[in-house]
Amino acid sequence: MEFQDLSDFDFELPEDQIAKFPAAKRDKSRLLVLGRTQDFLQEETEFSRILDYLREGDVLVANATRVSKRRVFLVTKTGRKHEAMFLSETEPGVWKTLTRNSKKLKLGDIVSDEVSGKFLFSVIKREEEFTILRSETELDENSFELIGRTPIPPYFKRESTSEDDVRYQTVYSKNLGSVAAPTAGLHFTQEILVELKNRNIEFLKLDLKVGYGTFQSLNEDHFANKKLHEEEFDLPLETAELLNLAKKNDRRIISVGTTTLRALESAYDTNTKTFKPGEGKTRLFLQPEDSILSCEGLITNFHLPQSSLLLLVSAFSEKEKILKAYKYAIEQNFRFFSYGDSMLILDPEKK
Structure with a gap:
């Protein structure tokens, strides 16, 4: 075809x-x-x-x-928010993400999750449209259940609900x-x-x-x-x-x-x-x-x-x-x- x-x-x-x-x-x-x-x-x-x-x-x-609740809102030290979709863990502690307004993030920047502020991530690389983050805190599927939101499809054009x-x-x-x-x-x-x-x-x-x-x-x-x-x-x-x-x-x-x-x-x-x-x-x-x-x-x-x-x-x-x-x-x-x-x-x- x-x-x-x-x-x-x-x-x-x-x-x-x-x-x-x-x-x-x-x-x-x-x-x-x-x-x-x-x-x-x-x-x-x-x-x-x-x-x-x-x-x-x-x-x-x-x-x-x-x-998984892989849709996570991240916050910079200045309070700016970035919505991130955690796609896959490419190696232990390293995550491929789709992050909105990623150009405003510099390599080496540290961000935290919006919900608890206890999960920290550093920006280590950019690959095409993806932002690569290293988790500075232990992160697993149970963590996403605590800090993330259900990643409903983008064409819903609304926020996820309970x-x-x-x-x-x-x-x-x-x-x-x-x-x-x-x-x-x-x-x-x-x-x-x-x-x-x-x-x-x-x-x-x-x-x-x-x-x-x-x-x-x-x-x-x-x-x-x-x-x-x-x-x-x-x-x-x-x-x-x-x-x-x-x-x-x-x-x-x-x-x-x-x-x-x-x-x-x-x-x-x-x-x-x-x-x-x-x-x-x-x-x-x-x-x-x-x-x-x-x-x-x-x-x-x-x-x-x-x-x-x-x-x-x-x-x-x-x-x-x-x-x-x-x-x-x-x-x-x-x-x-x-x-x-x-x-x-x-x-x-x-x-």
């Missing part, structure tokens, strides 16, 4: 269809059900009815990562480390998880630490190198073994979200038709015409125009079908993006 084709994935979305707040209940969002190819069913329902489209023996796989602390996490989230939620999973409730178990539908978990790159625009380098931002994932041995058993028995594997799909596809060996367990890193950039063989179904939200996630969904299904579904969703006033409505895409040959 050539870079100029990215314009095919552009669309105009009315501002009021950007879901800036969560639905009243997680499972009351709308659900558009599609076949993976053109000749398969399209239906509209609500997410609470998703089990109508699943069957005994299906295997759902979800990203159990938990969103409601976001709950609703911008999945009900099954466990391990901190992401700067964005695996949003397809936000629709699940504990009641749905119990009903899945009652119907002998497996619900498995892996971890992929969602990075800020999920919000970044695509450019020519991404297409030239066929690689995206790097993200770490971990496919537990037990999950891999159960997935391999499902493949062997020709049962449907359904990915809950694009982050899960990116990890599954990276861990799947097409030669042996098995999943390799363990930790890994992925820069996978899936586009239309790519083959996705790790799973037969996908649960996903409606994504940003011209985004890598929209291209990934088009790779899983068909470009024309997905663009048609997005056109329908806009016309029918579906809610878009992180707190928006969802799609279930299933392989008709496996129905």
